[in-house]
Amino acid sequence: MRQRLQDLDWIGLYLWVLRAAIIILVVWGTIATIIDNPYSPRQWIDLIIFGIAQGSMYALIAIGYTLVYGVLFMINFAHGEFFMSGIMTATVFVATPLAATGFMNRQPLLSLLLIAVVAMVVSMSIAVLTERAAYRPLRKAPRLVPLITAIGASFFWQYYFRGLFGSQVIPFPVPDVMKGTASILGVEILKTQLTVIVVTIIMLIGLNLFIMRTRTGKSIRAVAEDKDTAALMGIDVDRAITITFATGASMAGIAGLLYALVFTQVHFFMGFFPGLKAFTAAVLGGIGSIPGAAVGGLFLGLIESVGPSLFLQGLGIPAPHQLKDVIAFVMLVLVLIFRPQGILGERLTEKKA
Amino acid sequence: MSNRFLYILSVLIIASMVLAACAQPATEAPAVEEPAAEEPAAEEPVVEEPAAEEPVVEEPAAFECTDELGCLDYGPEEPIRIASALVISGPNAQLGQDSQYGVEIAMDWQGQVLGHDLELQAEDDGCSAEGGQTAGQKIVSDPTILGVVGTSCSGAGVPMSQVISEANYFMVSPSNTAPSLTDPDQAWNPGYYRTAHNDKVQGAAMADYAFNELGLTSAATIHDGDPYTEGLANSFAESFKAIGGEIVEFTAINKGDTDMRPVLTAVAAAGPPQFLYYPIFMPECAFMTKQAKEVDGLEETVLSAADGCISADAAESIGEDGVGMFWSGPDIAFAGETYIKFKADYKEKYGSDTLSVFHAHAFDATNMIVACVEQVAVQDDDGTLHIGRQAMRDCLGATSGFEGITGTLTCDEYGDCADPKISVSTLENGEYVKIWPEE
Known part of the structure; x- marks a missing residue:
């Protein structure tokens, strides 16, 4: 005990005080809200469901960040644009005409499937194109270079679709x-949100089967483990990387459709904030880990939805919902102070970190 | 060694050429089809000596600038340059585009002023504080610009009015409505004027409508932290309380939020209110409208928004969800021949009906500026104009009984020039229909 106290330096002490302060604040706010209890049980359940639905979308997008990071150790900031591009195109060329002819209401399932396929295909094509043109030539470059390129690609696609x-x-x-x-x-659950949750579960199970049970999935895992050795074993590394991008983007395409169903509108800039949030979710869950992305997304969605009401309302803070991003990022900091590798992340080796 | 010297020299020469090219303002003559013969006679006595070769740089000996903020000189062939700083990109683009069309039409109708063309330098205020700051810096770095019509958004107006004021320019906003901008204790700066109403008026009108016309006694408001939305929500809440209503929740969201259900649930838990007023922008306004219907407890609540959510885009995006909803905004059912002609010209030029609600205010703002130019400019024999910057401010501030499309404009001490008329509208088949006050 004495030994530990002696080891404690000022920075360590500061971090402990910070952790304690945040936790006390959260607990205090929660207790105050529960005593005051302005919400009915039905409203609490609603808030939780809103959070799960929003979190499911973050999870699907976060998968793309985490997959690419797992394989290339790069942060693909253009991923939010993959999410936007698919559903924008599908809305303009498929959904709007289908609705105008009345086909959508006669055959809703078929229409949604068609929209989903188009959104996925467009997202995948954009992703594969970006990988081929912008990332592959830089694969041997220092890691900061593809990061900046990704930001550039993100702007490029945003304004390309704005032009279109x-x-x-x-x-x-x-x-x-x-x-x-x-x-x-x-x-009572909104049908759109129910759809979001169900589709996300199906997609996550499908993805897990694809990565864990198929030969292609195995090759992706091998490349993630060690590119050089994987190449020596006869795995086509470029192909595996392309498939990784395509998989992540198809998840983003589906997330785009779910977003459009819930929010009923699309916009060329719609990928930016969900992209940032999903990246946060991926880090929160442990970047590089697929279950981590799912857990991180859900956690972030829930915190954003329930957090302002639960933690802040009791403290008497006016307009708590304006601070939902603050709460989300304080939670991120808190999680990372306790578990630098993220909720489900493994400790990274020197090579990966 | 000499190679290296040549290399450096050539780089320096190229750099100086680039700089020289940048220093020259791009003078692109605007397409004025018909120089409507506005009387080119100067009101001030003419000065004897002909101007020197470069009148912009060299002061003609005969003219002494006595203006405390300095003078602006336009050579014989140079256009009078007015900037606009309106939101012309992003989800609120139609709000600013509409105003810019108003400015363009006003300039077109003016033709030449004192023998000079009018030239518009269009900037984008981005409907954000950063956008206003950037546009303001860009404008004040150009000494040939007389003044600004802008901004669209109050959030952009706050930083911009400071930049403009410090650089001795002036701005006339056609659509800033935040009370703080003309409040000397808050964001007011000398050189700021507006032809749009102050939201103290709009908030009071909406409170009056909700309480007296609809007979609702409990209300909630949601703003997005922008000075305009917060100011309007505040003024509504104060007026509503003052006439006997109850405000059950006064809360806020962020710009860029998409999921409004949590905040709407909080509103429902607090009341639920009979009336919900969210004077926010697009696309948050559309999200709010669509999601309010899906939140438990808000089924009976009457929804309402304000002029930041009135545009063709907003109408299309909100669609059927806007049934039973109310919008407060400037009353644009203007009487008079001029407005009929204006609308016809608008349709002919831009191929659509008016996109939003502040085109007439922008038209009036431009004419107010031109009227002052005619009043304060000193003209030399060869046509060179000298305009004092303080004189322009004094003249704008002294505007009184100015007949515009939007009414009779009279500026008060802090730049509120509008003849405020507020109306409440509903959405019917994609069109905003005025329902109050009844004629």
Whole structure:
């Protein structure tokens, strides 16, 4: 004990005080809110469901960050644009015409499938194109170089799609069957949000099977483990990397469709904030880990939705929802102070870190 | 060695050429089809000596600039340059584009002023503090610009009015409505004027409508931290309380938020209110409208927004969800021949009906500036104009009984020049229809 106290330097002490302060604040706010209890149980459940739905979208986007990081150790900041490009294109060329002809309401499932396929294909194509043109030539460059290139690619795609479809907000037509609420175990859930949650679960299971059970998935894992050895074993590294990008982007394409269903509009800039949030989620969960991305996304979505009401309202802070990003990022800091590798992340070796 | 010297020399020469090219303002003559013969006679006595070769740089001996903020000189062939700083990109582009069309039409109709063309330097205020700062810096770095019509958004107006004021320029905003901008204790700066209403008026009008016309007694407001939205939400809340209503929740979101359900749930938990007023911009306004219907407890709440959410884009995006919703904004059912002609010209030039609500205010702002130029400019024999910057401010500030499309404009001490008329509208088949006050 004495030994530990002697080891404690000022910085360590400061960090401990910081941790304690944040935790005390959170606990205090929570208790104050619970005593005051301004919300009905139904409203708490609603807040949690909103959070899960938003978090599911973050999770799907975060998968792309984490997959690419796992394989290339680069942060692909253009990933938010993969998310935007698919659904923008699908809205303009598929969803709007289908809704105009009334086909969407007659065959909602078929229409949504069609939109999903188009969104995925466009997102994948944009991703593969970006990888081929902007990232592959720089693969041997220092790690900062592809990072800056990714930011450039992000701007490029944003303004490319702005040029294509204009800078206005484009409404996304939601089929009538998706409107309203459904009752599950006595809880009323918006049908769109239910769809988001169900689709996300299916996609995550599918992705897990793909990565863990197929030969291609195995090759991706091998490349993530060690590119040189994987190449020696006869794995086509370039192909594995392309497939990684395509997989991440197809998840983002689906996330785009889910976003459009929930928020009923698309915009050329819509990828930016979800992209940042999903990156945060990926770091929170432990970048490089697929279950980590899912957990991080859900955690972030929940904190954003429930956090302001739970932690801040009790403290009597006015307009707590304006501070939801502050809460989300304080949580990020808190998690990273305790677990620098993220919630589910493994400690990175020298080579990966 | 000499190679290296030559290399450095050539780089220096190229650099100096580039700098020289930059220093020359791009004078692109605007396409004025018909120089409407505005009387080119100067009101001030003419000065004897002809101007020197470069009148911009060299002061003609005959003219002594006595203006405390300095003078602006336009040579015989030089256009009078007015800048606009309006939001012309992003989701609120139509708000600013509409105003810019108003400026352009006003300039077109003016043709020449004292024998000089008018030239518009269009900047983008980005509807953000950063955008306003940037546009302001860009404008004041150009000494040939007389003044500014802008900004669109109050959030951009706050930093910009400071930049403009410190550089001795002036600005006339066609659509800033935040009360703080003309409040000397808050964000007011000398040289700031506006033809748009002060939101103290708009907030009071909306409170009046909700309480007296709709008979609702409890309300909540949501703003997004922008000076305009916060100012309007505040003024609504104060007025609503003053006439006997109850404000159950006064809260806020961030620009860029998409998921409004948590904050709407908080509003529902606090009341739920009978009336919800969110004077925010696009696209947050559309998200709020669509999601409010899906939140438990807000089914009966009457929704309402303000002029930041009135545009063709907003109408399309909100669509059917806007049924039963109300918008407060400037009353643009202007009477008079001029407005009919204006709208016809607008449609002919830009191929659409008016996109938003501040085109007439921009038109009036431009004409107010031109009227002052005619009043204070000193003209030499060869047509050179001298305009005092303080004289322009004095003249604008003294505007009184100015007949514009938007009404009779009279500026008060702190630059509020509007003849404020507020109306409440609903959305019917994609069109905003005025329902109050009844004629």
